[in-house]
Amino acid sequence: MKSPRVVAVAPMPPEKIAYALARYSRSPDSIRESVDWVRSHDSTKFLESFYFQYGHASIADLGHVVLCFEGVSELAATEIEDEQLWDGQARSSRYQDFSRSGFVTPPELNADDATLYSKCGQKLLYAYHEIHKAAVQHLSASLPRPDDMKPDAYERNIAARAFDVARYTLFFGIPTGVGQVTSIRTLERQIRRLKASEYLELRQLADEIAAACAQPPACVWEAKTAGEPLVPTLARHVDADQHAIDSQKDLAQWAGQNLHLQAQVFDDVDLLKPADTVSEIAATLLYPVTGLPFRQLYETVAAWSQERRNEVIDVALRSRTRRDDLLRGFRGGLYAYDIVMDLGAYRDLHRHRRCQQYRQAYSGRLGFATPQVILESGLRESYATIMTETLAAIAQLPEPAGHYLLPFGARSRFLFKMDFAEAEYIAHLRSGVKGHFSYRNVAWQMKQKMEQLEPALGRLMEATPPWIEDPLKR
Secondary structure, rough: OOOOOOOOOEEEEEEEEHHHHHHOOOOOOOHHHHHHHHHOHHHHHHHHHHHHOOHHHHHHHHOEEEEEEEEEHHHHHHHHHOOOOOOOEEEOOOEEEEEEEOOOOOOOOOOHHHHHHHHHHHHHHHHHHHHHHHHHHHHHHHOOOOOOOOOHHHHHHHHHHHHHHHHHHOOHHHHHHHEEEEEHHHHHHHHHHHHHOOHHHHHHHHHHHHHHOOOOOOOOOOHOOOOOOHHHHOOOOOOOOOOHHHHHHHHHHHHHHHOOOOOOOOOEEEOOOOOOOHHHHHHHHHHHHHHOOEEEEHHHHHHOOOHHHHHHHHHHHHOOOOOOOOHHHHHOOOOEEEEEEEHHHHHOOOOOOEEEEOOOOOOOOOEEEOOOOHHHHHHHHHHHHHHHHHHHHHHHOOOOOOHOOHHHHHEEEEEEEEEHHHHHHHHHHOOOOOHHHHHHHHHHHHHHHHHHHHHHOOOOOOOOOOOOOOOOOO
């Protein structure tokens, strides 16, 4: 009987399957023979030699790890997910009530600051509850139940749309859960990045990831797999990404000494197609350490001498060692969308991995967005009061802990670089009537900007105008 050409392999511990597949690629044996070999040989020694000592990094792409983060802040969840080669899901703000969820207090805060933070957090959750109640009443009155829709389905849809409005007073300190599936290599990169974070919660989580990898998994499918450490070799070889820490400090210092510009005002969605790669890289490196729009940075840098542009790049690379990859700022895309949007919309658009993403420091200095339902339901004044008071309180709290108090309605600036296919995909997917109105508007503007810049391509982008609505769809 002819041997099958497709062989399914049952789930194995991540380091075991990585070893088996690596050996399979380096020998004439079948996968069955390679798996049997691994059963009687030490995968730790193999990975120590070939992955960590000899730098065969692709081996670590062959083993995948499932981790869940429970009770972490929304801020932490955003940072956890900030990997391009990442697969996972976070809890949605559309389908559950967070008014009694409590909140995560940044571990950096002293007692007095924690008291101020707690008072503001409680006010935001109370406002969230009240806004949701008012939004349900307003939407129920303005959107009667269709005859062909069952009452329970109607109520679920109204509640979901009301949560879309109420989420503007949710804040980064709200607890959430994240489940992820990553390769060992991506996990290593994630741990190093989190260890370099300015947020203590993230640095603590990085240590907890490494500790979890050194232990048997907490959840097992079959009893016979219990008791074996998850990824023991990885747990011994993860340090903070010191290059990322140092380059950020060096670039911030350089920008403070050499960039004395007032931020110009552009549209909330601005699109560039940079023509000069060196200027684009230098502007991208400076983008996260300034509050300047990307267009202004790029045009400023493009007007400099080549020597000065090189100086920015040299500053960024000053701390690089032979084991460090190039910084994210060196990655590009044909089109650069510079977007000012609320944090809730960013949490949704942040999920798009087929592009390069950069953000400027959270601050609240760009104000906050106000949903139309807030205005229509008579909550304009109370909403503006709670948002204004919250942003004022953030200014009183030490950085970066104050960022945890940023409401989802607070606006910030983000840079997304991508090819045309990804721009078309985001515009098409995120402009649909089932989506949140905030990112729907961003997606529609992405199409409009492409039509202005590249008419022949912009016409190919299918996007639904935000004024076309079907609020009872999810």
